[in-house]
Structures are given as structure tokens and as C-alpha cells.
Amino acid sequence: MQKGYNYDKFMIKDKLFSEKVRISNNLKKDFPIFKNNKKLIYLDNAATTQKPNSVLKNYIEYYEKYNSNIHRGIYDLSEMSSLIYEYSKENISNFFNINSEELVFTKGTTDSLNQISRMLESKCELNDEILITIDQHHSNLIPWQKLSQRKGMNLKFVYLDENFEIDNEDLLKKISQNTKIIVLSHVSNVTGKIHPIKEIVETIKDSLKIYNNSLYFVIDGAQAVAHLDVDINDLNVDFYAFSSHKMYGPMGIGGFYINKNIKNDFEPVIYGGDAIEDVTELSVKYLEAPQKYEPGTQNVAGAYGLSLAVDFLRKNRKKNSIEKKEKELFNYLYDSLLEIEDIKIIGDKKNKISLLTFSHKKIHSHDLSYYLSTNNIAVRSGMHCAYPLYKKYNLESSIRVSIGCYNTKKEIDYFIKKIKDSISFFNNLDDK
Amino acid sequence: MIKMDMYRQIIMDNYKYPKNTGKLEKFNIENKSSNISCGDEIEIFLDIQDNLIKDISYLAKGCAMSVASMSLFSDKIKGKSIEYVLNLSEEEYFELINIFPTISRVKCVLLGLKTLKEAIIQFKSQNKFN
Numbered sequence: 001m002q003k004g005y006n007y008d009k010f011m012i013k014d015k016l017f018s019e020k021v022r023i024s025n026n027l028k029k030d031f032p033i034f035k036n037n038k039k040l041i042y043l044d045n046a047a048t049t050q051k052p053n054s055v056l057k058n059y060i061e062y063y064e065k066y067n068s069n070i071h072r073g074i075y076d077l078s079e080m081s082s083l084i085y086e087y088s089k090e091n092i093s094n095f096f097n098i099n100s101e102e103l104v105f106t107k108g109t110t111d112s113l114n115q116i117s118r119m120l121e122s123k124c125e126l127n128d129e130i131l132i133t134i135d136q137h138h139s140n141l142i143p144w145q146k147l148s149q150r151k152g153m154n155l156k157f158v159y160l161d162e163n164f165e166i167d168n169e170d171l172l173k174k175i176s177q178n179t180k181i182i183v184l185s186h187v188s189n190v191t192g193k194i195h196p197i198k199e200i201v202e203t204i205k206d207s208l209k210i211y212n213n214s215l216y217f218v219i220d221g222a223q224a225v226a227h228l229d230v231d232i233n234d235l236n237v238d239f240y241a242f243s244s245h246k247m248y249g250p251m252g253i254g255g256f257y258i259n260k261n262i263k264n265d266f267e268p269v270i271y272g273g274d275a276i277e278d279v280t281e282l283s284v285k286y287l288e289a290p291q292k293y294e295p296g297t298q299n300v301a302g303a304y305g306l307s308l309a310v311d312f313l314r315k316n317r318k319k320n321s322i323e324k325k326e327k328e329l330f331n332y333l334y335d336s337l338l339e340i341e342d343i344k345i346i347g348d349k350k351n352k353i354s355l356l357t358f359s360h361k362k363i364h365s366h367d368l369s370y371y372l373s374t375n376n377i378a379v380r381s382g383m384h385c386a387y388p389l390y391k392k393y394n395l396e397s398s399i400r401v402s403i404g405c406y407n408t409k410k411e412i413d414y415f416i417k418k419i420k421d422s423i424s425f426f427n428n429l430d431d432k
Numbered sequence: 433m434i435k436m437d438m439y440r441q442i443i444m445d446n447y448k449y450p451k452n453t454g455k456l457e458k459f460n461i462e463n464k465s466s467n468i469s470c471g472d473e474i475e476i477f478l479d480i481q482d483n484l485i486k487d488i489s490y491l492a493k494g495c496a497m498s499v500a501s502m503s504l505f506s507d508k509i510k511g512k513s514i515e516y517v518l519n520l521s522e523e524e525y526f527e528l529i530n531i532f533p534t535i536s537r538v539k540c541v542l543l544g545l546k547t548l549k550e551a552i553i554q555f556k557s558q559n560k561f562n
């Protein structure tokens with residue numbers, strides 16, 4: 001929390017914005033997208049989630065009532081904007097059980113991971129090693145490829161076991177005295193597998209303790225935050241990146257956690273106003289993190305939108321057990337798909353969020369998903385920005401189904417029926 | 433609204449029973465191209481004589497749209513000049529094969545054209561001094 005702020009004004013925040021965060025058994029009603037697309041069956045929540053009324057309406061209301069730049073003007077509106085911004089940061093930090101001084105706002109996961117890789121550059125030397133698991137989204141791979149090329153480091157891949165979980169033996173084999181950065185995803189956007197970050201971190205720290213080298217753990221949390229109760233503090237990592245739009249918040253904002261013990265150790269990647277304590281003709285002194293990493297005009301409406309998304313999740317988890325409901329739907333979906341001939345699901349059922357990816361032995365995923373789209377079902381097909389994973393395990397282009405808090409059993413039934421219809425549509429052509 | 437119209441019978445026929453597939457016995461240029469994001473792949477074999485496409489065959493792996501487009505296209509360009517193919521715009525190509533894809537499927541339909549154009553460009557650069 002920004003020191004010296006008087007939050008009292010914001011404590012009456014219920015009066016600042018009109019749209020309340022709702023808890024409802026029929027969550028679809030709280031999402032205007034479904035009012036405007038009555039037949040839509042949205043099963044592409046891993047790409048982006050839809051947004052509830054509280055996020056949408058108050059996002060606009062911010063611009064209508066409070067729009068002004070933060071930390072600059074001494075007038076009322078600017079004070080209010082600063083309060084909204086700082087409050088949002090505090091609220092989001094609480095959600096992740098971290099200190100608000102450890103949260104840096106960015107445009108999202110991609111932006112975060114790119115910045116982190118640049119920040120770490122000055123800590124890296126020739127022949128240092130980056131350890132990375134093969135199931136990364138391209139946005140958590142390319143920045144590390146590039147960093148290793150710039151610095152002459154080794155980029156070492158850790159592979160997966162037959163269930164697409166991290167192969168611990170392989171991991172242990174690959175860590176070494178030169179290991180500097182460990183890059184993991186909390187949840188894979190292809191397999192949906194949840195990786196045991198805390199245990200992995202402990203294992204690695206334990207086996208490298210004799211060398212006493214400084215290690216940096218970087219986690220891509222993009223697919224975890226909407227589905228798991230993520231306690232970043234408990235994971236014992238250095239960086240954790242996420243996007244707002246995948247957790248019911250607006251697009252264009254996200255952030256990363258940076259551990260307080262190292263938060264001031266890096267040169268910022270982006271330079272500009274509002275992040276500095278002093279500037280002379282030839283030098284600059286930065287403010288303390290996180291401000292040092294947040295130059296330029298900040299996305300205040302976005303931050304508040306994300307804060308509302310966090311409220312939405314918190315409340316509906318507690319009072320509406322959305323995690324449990326998603327899990328039940330997922331199990332039902334998994335079992336139903338498994339019964340269909342020639343369908344292959346990537347990875348077994350264990351340790352997954354409500355996301356799965358499958359392919360049909362004979363029918364291309366684009367053809368299947370196109371058929372589904374003609375029935376108003378939105379899923380994603382292709383290789384899901386993870387080509388190295390597909391290549392390593394010879395996977396086919398596949399369909400990803402990802403469940404969100406508003407999906408229903410009826411929708412899953414409809415999906416299964418349409419998948420079956422689609423398969424017969426393409427199969428029956430043979431019988432002509 | 434996305435409709436299933438795109439998958440007309442003729443497209444499905446060309447997908448299930450694509451024409452001109454295989455590897456030509458006699459060809460003077462071959463080229464392979466792919467849409468990595470979908471895993472679609474086409475390998476083309478051309479017999480070019482006097483700047484005309486005398487014969488064409490291909491091996492295609494992919495979705496119905498990419499395979500059917502290639503099949504229909506291969507039928508239309510036998511005997512045509514290589515300049516004709518190089519000058520074919522995307523719109524003209526869609527009209528030629530009578531497939532008008534939705535935005536998300538443009539890449540699938542275009543793969544055949546792309547693979548063929550690349551082959552011809554290769555051919556031209558190899559035969560510059562002949």
C-alpha cells in the first residue's frame with residue numbers, strides 16, 4: 001500500500017460505484033455477453049473469460065465519474081483516482097496473499113514475462129543455465145530463448161512423464177551448479193495439468209543448497225488464477241505472472257509478483273515518468289519497487305476492473321463453490337468424451353483444472369470445431385501456442401475445451417451430442 | 433452467423449477423394465509447405481514445360497478445407513502458365529475453386545496456393561539461365 005494514503009474515502013467505496021458484485025446460482029445472468037448471444041455456449045475460457053456486470057459497468061463508470069491521472073494532480077478527482085488505483089492494488093494483492101509492494105501492474109502475462117526476462121539479464125553470465133519445462137506457452141518460452149542467446153546461456157528443457165506431468169527424475173538430472181533461472185507454468189494451457197510448484201521449488205532449492213547460488217524461480221500463472229486459490233507467498237517463488245482477462249477482468253491489464261527480498265535488485269525495463277525519485281541531466285534515481293517498474297500513465301480503470309474481478313471470484317468461490325462445480329462438470333465432460341470412439345484426450349484426468357484437449361483419430365480438429373461453431377459452441381482448435389510440446393510428443397492439432405464459472409451440465413450434454421453429430425457428419429461421407 | 437454451407441458436398445467429396453494425389457513419376461520441382469498452427473501440410477510435385485504446368489500432383493495432410501481446396505485447384509491449373517499462377521490474387525483463387533472461407537479458415541484454403549507459388553518461384557530461380 002502506498003504510504004500516507006487515507007483510505008477512509010475509499011472505505012465508502014460502495015457509494016463510489018453503482019454496480020454490485022453479484023453472487024448467483026445462475027451466473028450466466030450476470031454476464032451480458034450471454035444476453036447478447038442467446039445461444040452461445042462458451043467453452044473457450046482459457047483463451048479469455050467473459051466479464052460480469054460489476055466489472056463492465058464500473059469500468060465505464062470510472063471514466064464517467066473519476067477519470068484523471070494518478071499520483072499527479074492535487075485536486076479531488078486525481079486524489080480519488082489515486083485511491084482507486086492503490087485500493088485495487090491492495091485488494092488484488094490480498095487475493096494472492098502477497099504484499100502490495102510486491103505487485104507490478106503490466107499489460108498481462110506476455111508483457112510480464114518479457115519484462116522479467118529482461119530484468120534478470122544483468123544477473124546472468126556466460127554458461128549459466130535456464131531450466132524450463134517443455135509445456136510452455138510461447139510467451140513463456142521465446143523470452144528465455146532470446147535471453148539465453150543474448151547472454152550465451154544454456155536453455156535446458158525438462159520433459160514430462162506419460163501423464164504429461166513434470167518428470168521429476170529428468171528435472172533432478174538437469175539441475176546443476178550453473179542453474180540460474182527456473183521457468184515453470186503453474187497450469188499448462190494445453191493439458192490443463194496443475195504442476196506442484198511449491199514441491200518443485202523445495203526440491204530444487206534443497207538439491208542446490210550446497211552451491212549457495214542465487215536462483216530465480218519464474219512462474220507463468222496465466223491459466224491458474226481463475227481456477228485455483230493461488231497463494232503466491234506460499235509457493236516460495238521469485239516471480240509470478242498473470243493476466244486479468246483470463247480471470248473475468250478486463251483485457252489490457254495483468255501483472256507480476258516480485259518477491260520483496262529482491263524487488264529493488266533490478267534495472268527497470270521501461271523508463272519514464274512517475275517511476276523516479278530524482279533525475280539530473282546525466283543520471284536517474286528510481287523510486288522503490290513496484291513504482292520503479294510502473295512508469296507512465298497507469299491503467300486505472302483496468303486495475304479497478306481486475307480488483308472487481310477478484311471480488312467476483314472471491315465471493316463466488318466462497319458462497320457459490322464455483323471451483324467444485326467446474327470440477328464436477330470437468331469430470332463429466334472427461335468421462336463422456338472418453339466413451340467416444342477414436343477420441344484421444346491429452347493426459348489423464350488427475351491434477352487438472354477444468355480444461356482438456358483432445359483429438360479425433362480421423363477427423364481434423366479444425367473440421368470438428370468448425371462444425372461445433374455452426375452450433376454456437378465456441379472451443380479452440382490448433383496447437384495452442386505450444387508448438388515444442390506438440391512436436392516433442394507427436395501430438396496432433398487438437399480441440400481444447402475449457403470450462404468457466406457459468407457453464408452448465410446442459411451445455412456439456414449439448415457439446416457431447418454435437419461432437420457425436422460432427423463425427424458422424426464427417427465419417428458418413430465414406431459410406432456414399 | 434457461421435454456417436455449415438462452406439462444407440458443400442463438392443468440398444466433402446474432394447476431401448474424401450482428393451484428385452491428382454500421389455507423387456508424379458516425372459517432375460522438375462517439388463515443394464512442401466505447412467500451416468504449423470494447424471498441422472496442415474501439402475507437398476506439391478510439378479512438371480513444368482515451356483513455362484506451362486504440364487502436370488501436377490501433391491500429398492496433402494490436413495483439414496477438409498485445405499485438402500479440398502488443393503484438390504479443386506489442381507484440376508483447374510493443368511495447362512496454365514506459371515505466370516498465371518504467380519499473378520493469381522487471393523480473391524481470384526477463391527473464385528477459381530469456388531470456395532469462400534470465413535476469416536478463421538482463410539489460411540487453410542490458401543495453403544495450396546501458397547505451396548504452388550513457392551514451388552514456381554523456386555523453379556524460376558533454378559532455371560534463370562536456361
Ligand SMILES: Cc1ncc(COP(=O)(O)O)c(C=O)c1O
Nearest residue numbers: 108109110137139189222223243
Ligand atoms: C499459459 C499461458 N501463458 C501465457 C499466456 C499469454 O497471456 P496473455 O495473452 O494474456 O499475455 C497464455 C494465454 O493464452 C497462457 O495460456
